[in-house]
Every structure is written in structure tokens, then in C-alpha cells.
Amino acid sequence: xxxxxxxxxxxxxxxxxxxxxxxxxxxxxxxxxxxxxxxxxxxxxxxxxxxxxxxxxxxxxxxxxxxxxxxxxxxxxxxxxxxxxxxxxxxxxxxxxxxxxxxxxxxxxxxxxxxxxxxxxxxxxxxxxxxxxxxxxxxxxxxxxxxxxxxxxxxxxxxxxxxxxxxxxxxxxxxxxxxxxxxxxxxxxxxxxxxxxxxxxxxxxxxxxxxxxxxxxxxxxxxxxxxxxxxxxxxxxxxxxxxxxxxxxxxxxxxxxxxxxxxxxxxxxxxxxxxxxxxxxxxxxxxxxxxxxxxxxxxxxxxxxxxxxxxxxxxxxxxxxxxxxxxxxxxxxxxxxxxxxxxxxxxxxxxxxxxxxxxxxxxx
Amino acid sequence: xxxxxxxxxxxxxxxxxxxxxxxxxxxxxxxxxxxxxxxxxxxxxxxxxxxxxxxxxxxxxxxxxxxxxxxxxxxxxxxxxxxxxxxx
Ligand SMILES: [Zn+2]
Numbered sequence: 001x002x003x004x005x006x007x008x009x010x011x012x013x014x015x016x017x018x019x020x021x022x023x024x025x026x027x028x029x030x031x032x033x034x035x036x037x038x039x040x041x042x043x044x045x046x047x048x049x050x051x052x053x054x055x056x057x058x059x060x061x062x063x064x065x066x067x068x069x070x071x072x073x074x075x076x077x078x079x080x081x082x083x084x085x086x087x088x089x090x091x092x093x094x095x096x097x098x099x100x101x102x103x104x105x106x107x108x109x110x111x112x113x114x115x116x117x118x119x120x121x122x123x124x125x126x127x128x129x130x131x132x133x134x135x136x137x138x139x140x141x142x143x144x145x146x147x148x149x150x151x152x153x154x155x156x157x158x159x160x161x162x163x164x165x166x167x168x169x170x171x172x173x174x175x176x177x178x179x180x181x182x183x184x185x186x187x188x189x190x191x192x193x194x195x196x197x198x199x200x201x202x203x204x205x206x207x208x209x210x211x212x213x214x215x216x217x218x219x220x221x222x223x224x225x226x227x228x229x230x231x232x233x234x235x236x237x238x239x240x241x242x243x244x245x246x247x248x249x250x251x252x253x254x255x256x257x258x259x260x261x262x263x264x265x266x267x268x269x270x271x272x273x274x275x276x277x278x279x280x281x282x283x284x285x286x287x288x289x290x291x292x293x294x295x296x297x298x299x300x301x302x303x304x305x306x307x308x309x310x311x312x313x314x315x316x317x318x319x320x321x322x323x324x325x326x327x328x329x330x331x332x333x334x335x336x337x338x339x340x341x342x343x344x345x346x347x348x349x350x351x352x353x354x355x356x357x358x359x360x361x362x363x364x
Numbered sequence: 365x366x367x368x369x370x371x372x373x374x375x376x377x378x379x380x381x382x383x384x385x386x387x388x389x390x391x392x393x394x395x396x397x398x399x400x401x402x403x404x405x406x407x408x409x410x411x412x413x414x415x416x417x418x419x420x421x422x423x424x425x426x427x428x429x430x431x432x433x434x435x436x437x438x439x440x441x442x443x444x445x446x447x448x449x450x451x452x
Binding site for chain 2: 183
């Protein structure tokens with residue numbers, strides 16, 4: 001049985017309203033259902049499901065009857081598979097939700113990292129898994145031979161072992177695991193196009209929540225956190241501490257073989273390139289630093305006010321698939337004013353951060 | 365004649381480039397035949413997906429960019445051969 005947590009047909013104890021039902025409720029004009037319809041609309045907007053359902057192009061758009069998961073909201077449903085060095089997915093199932101840790105660190109790290117990610121999103125933002133509706137979290141480890149990468153393939157997170165010379169295994173850093181899972185969340189929400197500035201925002205959002213997964217799990221305030229993405233991923237043969245630094249983009253590594261970390265930290269150094277989908281992993285340094293600056297200005301735990309502003313922006317209605325840095329800056333500014341008051345500390349911090357990195361001008 | 369394979373993107377966003385000078389290889393004729401046999405004109409754009417590698421492959425007058433999921437068959441073979449010739 002593939003999904004022991006999913007029962008066939010409607011489960012009487014289910015407390016989760018499936019999105020297709022929310023859409024039906026939201027469309028009801030009958031005044032008798034006005035309150036339910038309004039609540040349904042609010043719920044839809046909260047999870048941003050409505051855009052996917054309207055568009056009809058989403059790969060996971062719900063179509064007609066679905067089974068309902070018999071699960072407690074917020075309860076993670078993880079499955080880790082082992083590709084055994086092949087590039088075939090999903091691989092062999094090696095650990096399901098609730099099973100004890102084994103001897104393979106990659107399996108244990110993936111399992112724990114997915115749990116930490118679910119924990120952040122559920123406890124802090126009330127988001128239940130990748131789709132906001134308890135989608136099972138699937139990951140594959142030991143993908144490929146000496147594979148130097150991790151990615152979200154639209155359905156699952158995939159982690160390579162690294163080559164052992166430059167890269168260790170990609171599960172070694174919980175910020176990397178959080179990064180990949182956040183790609184899934186972005187796909188189900190703003191679905192930012194993976195090209196140029198919207199692509200760099202897609203990347204940055206994964207770095208932001210990847211960092212927050214780590215900070216939240218280790219209870220680190222902004223002052224205490226490293227603000228590094230992929231700490232420990234490089235072997236000790238590499239001159240570098242991590243893949244990226246959100247606090248100081250461009251300073252994560254400086255190595256004979258890899259060269260210097262090429263990330264810019266402001267628009268003055270924006271990289272125009274055709275490679276890497278228009279430099280999505282490079283220019284993400286700019287919005288990454290903006291987030292850090294907000295966290296620094298607000299103080300305390302970054303997953304609280306700063307994380308909430310970014311999360312609400314990602315899942316709200318203020319972004320388009322092709323939103324650029326300026327549009328994202330405007331949207332986060334609007335979210336900060338709406339949630340924490342116009343002219344308040346948070347609103348002011350967001351405005352100043354985007355001005356410092358050169359995205360907004362004349363905002364003082 | 366030379367072939368250059370440049371891999372960008374990936375979660376790490378680190379670009380690596382491998383180059384092979386065909387005439388310096390022990391079997392230059394095999395290399396030349398192989399390079400000429402590649403389906404250079406059949407490469408089509410595909411939608412970018414998060415954190416996958418992108419391969420830019422140059423062998424004058426040809427230049428193609430292929431997303432990692434499409435690096436199959438002869439292209440996969442090429443990337444492996446070029447990396448092997450570079451010792452990694
Ligand atoms: Zn990414």
C-alpha cells in the first residue's frame with residue numbers, strides 16, 4: 001500500500017475541506033450560504049489555491065473527486081526513498097512517517113529536515129505542507145553517482161551525495177532541505193517564473209525559508225544565526241563556509257577551483273547573464289540581503305515578523321508569475337503596512353531594506 | 365576543433381566548464397565523428413525547473429543549451445566523455 005495514511009473515499013472524521021469544495025462554496029451566491037462562501041473565499045485566498053484552480057494549468061490542479069486524507073492537520077507525512085546511486089525516481093522506500101531512524105545519515109537528515117520544515121510552516125504560518133492541504137512530503141536520497149545537486153522536481157525533493165571532493169551530501173544542511181521544499185510551496189502559490197528577476201525571487205524565497213527552517217529548529221535569533229545557505233556542504237578541501245550568505249552576499253567562498261562567490265548584494269552589481277536562467281542563483285543575493293536587513297532592523301526571531309511578511313506576500317494576491325524585484329518590494333511593503341501598521345517599525349524596515357539594496361528609491 | 369561543456373545552475377549556482385581539444389586526444393577521428401553525429405539542430409527549448417543544471421555545449425559552429433532533464437542519449441554520452449577527458 002503506497003499511502004497508508006490515505007483512506008479510500010470520504011472519511012467521516014476528516015476536518016480538512018478539500019480545495020475543490022472550497023471553490024464550490026466560494027462561488028455560491030445564495031445568501032443562505034453567504035457566510036460560508038465568504039469564509040471559503042478567505043481560506044482560498046489564504047492558501048492562494050484560487051489562482052491555480054482558475055488557471056487550470058497547474059500540474060496538481062484538483063480535478064473532481066479526490067480521497068480525503070484521514071490525518072490530523074499539521075501532522076507531517078514523510079516518505080524517504082533511496083535511489084541507490086541511479087538517476088531513477090522515486091527509488092526504494094526506506095523510511096515512512098513514524099518509523100525510527102536507521103543508520104543512513106542521508107535518510108535521517110532528509111526525514112528530520114522535512115519535519116523541521118513542516119514544523120516551521122505549520123506552527124508559525126499555519127501552512128499544512130507544500131500545498132497547504134497536507135500533501136505528503138516525499139524525498140529521494142542517493143540520487144545519481146557523485147551527484148552535486150539537490151532539486152525539487154515538481155513532486156518530490158531529490159538529493160545527491162556530492163562528489164566528496166567539492167561537495168558533501170546535500171542533506172547535510174537543513175537550510176538546503178528547507179530551500180528545496182520551499183520551491184514546492186512557491187510552485188503551489190505565487191509560482192514565480194524561473195527566469196530572470198522572478199526566477200531570482202523564486203530562488204531567494206527558497207533561501208529565506210531555508211534559513212528560517214534552520215534558525216527556527218535551532219532557536220537562533222537574527223543576531224545568533226549564521227545567515228548561511230548550505231553550511232557544511234563544502235568539503236574541507238574548499239575555501240568557503242557555505243554556498244551563499246544572505247547577510248553578506250558574495251562572501252560565502254573564495255576558492256582556487258570554484259573562484260569567488262559571485263552573488264551581488266545590491267542592484268548596482270546586478271548580474272546580466274544568459275546562464276543559470278538569467279542568473280537566478282546569483283541575483284537572488286539582492287532580495288536575500290533585503291530580507292536580512294529587515295530581520296536586522298526588526299530584531300528577535302526572523303521567522304516571526306520578517307518571515308510572516310514574506311510568507312503572506314508569497315501566498316497572497318500581490319504577486320504575478322513574472323513579478324520583478326520592484327514588484328516584490330512593493331508587495332512586501334504593502335504586506336508589512338497591512339499587518340503591522342503603516343509607518344510602523346516593520347513597514348519602515350522593509351522600505352529601508354529595499355532602498356539599501358537599490359531596488360526602491362526615494363522611499364525615505 | 366574543440367568542444368566546451370559549461371554547466372550552470374544547480375542548487376549551488378556554481379558554473380563548471382570542461383573543454384576538450386579534439387586534436388590532442390588519443391583518438392581524434394573518433395571524437396570528430398562523434399561530434400559531427402550529434403543532433404545539434406534538434407535541440408528545443410524546455411521550461412526551466414528549479415535548481416536543475418543547464419548545459420551549454422559549444423563546438424563551432426554549433427552552440428546549444430540543454431536543460432539537465434533533456435541531457436539524454438548522445439548528449440549524455442558527450443557530457444560524460446568530456447568530463448572523463450578532463451579527469452572528472
Ligand atoms: Zn533553488
